[in-house]
Amino acid sequence: MAESKRKIQKELTRKHILDTAIKKFGHNGFVKTRTLDIATAANISHGSLFAHFPTMDDLMTSAIEEFGNRLCTRLHDEVSKKQSLPDILQAHLNGILDFEDFYTHLIIERRLLPESAKNTYIVIQSTISFHIGLAAEKEIQQGKIKNMPLHMLFNAWMGMIHYYLSNGDLFQQNGSIIKAYGPELLANYLLFIKST
Amino acid sequence: MIKCIACGMPMNAKEDFACGDITKNYCKFCMREDGSMQSYREKLNSMTEFIIKTQGIKEQPAREAAKSMMAKLPAWQNKIDDM
Numbered sequence: 001m002a003e004s005k006r007k008i009q010k011e012l013t014r015k016h017i018l019d020t021a022i023k024k025f026g027h028n029g030f031v032k033t034r035t036l037d038i039a040t041a042a043n044i045s046h047g048s049l050f051a052h053f054p055t056m057d058d059l060m061t062s063a064i065e066e067f068g069n070r071l072c073t074r075l076h077d078e079v080s081k082k083q084s085l086p087d088i089l090q091a092h093l094n095g096i097l098d099f100e101d102f103y104t105h106l107i108i109e110r111r112l113l114p115e116s117a118k119n120t121y122i123v124i125q126s127t128i129s130f131h132i133g134l135a136a137e138k139e140i141q142q143g144k145i146k147n148m149p150l151h152m153l154f155n156a157w158m159g160m161i162h163y164y165l166s167n168g169d170l171f172q173q174n175g176s177i178i179k180a181y182g183p184e185l186l187a188n189y190l191l192f193i194k195s196t
Numbered sequence: 197m198i199k200c201i202a203c204g205m206p207m208n209a210k211e212d213f214a215c216g217d218i219t220k221n222y223c224k225f226c227m228r229e230d231g232s233m234q235s236y237r238e239k240l241n242s243m244t245e246f247i248i249k250t251q252g253i254k255e256q257p258a259r260e261a262a263k264s265m266m267a268k269l270p271a272w273q274n275k276i277d278d279m
């Protein structure tokens with residue numbers, strides 16, 4: 001009983017650290033954030049943070065994994081409901097919106113991140129592309145959208161989103177880029193891929 | 197939620213499981229034609245191809261990402277230093 005209570009407490013603390021880390025990375029970026037900043041913001045000792053995440057690499061990688069799990073679960077649910085391609089793309093935008101600051105730093109600083117974090121990012125993007133592909137496949141067969149290779153379908157979509165996010169300061173003074181431009185990006189992307 | 201031990205995919209529906217058999221702990225994408233689970237080498241190759249197909253990136257970063265992902269999955273805990 002006491003054992004399982006401790007286990008639950010440990011899991012809660014771990015989650016609390018991850019949520020705090022995601023916020024901190026979203027505010028200050030990955031490279032500039034120190035483990036001490038995260039421990040202070042999470043209101044725990046530096047030692048306690050290291051008990052959960054022995055290195056900054058572990059913490060960054062776990063934070064990216066946490067983001068990926070939430071985003072991919074959302075897409076997985078949408079795909080299993082047999083939603084259309086626009087629905088899946090909208091779910092993707094909503095998933096990014098929940099983590100917009102974090103995600104923006106992730107794509108801008110990706111090359112500077114430790115290998116394990118970079119690898120986690122690659123796997124997440126493949127999972128997203130796979131789900132987009134499942135929805136697109138049907139619409140390609142029905143002749144609704146152009147028959148493009150999956151990686152081009154995905155990279156063109158990502159190209160638009162990442163261009164707006166990484167140059168966000170040019171598009172929006174304050175507030176969310178995805179909120180302000182998501183509908184326009186989605187509508188025009190659908191036009192680009194539509195069969196003629 | 198049950199996840200495939202070999203690729204981490206969530207398995208909700210019966211048809212997500214290998215051979216549609218919910219007592220199996222690996223998914224339909226991780227099985228061979230005869231229904232058995234793929235080897236480390238087979239899975240690493242198919243995972244690498246999956247990453248290339250979905251993002252169009254080069255083989256080397258794709259393979260590194262596949263290795264790093266598999267290192268976290270229960271099926272491959274003793275296989276990490278194989279290759």
Ligand SMILES: [Zn+2]
Nearest residue numbers: 200203223226
């Ligand atoms: Zn699998």
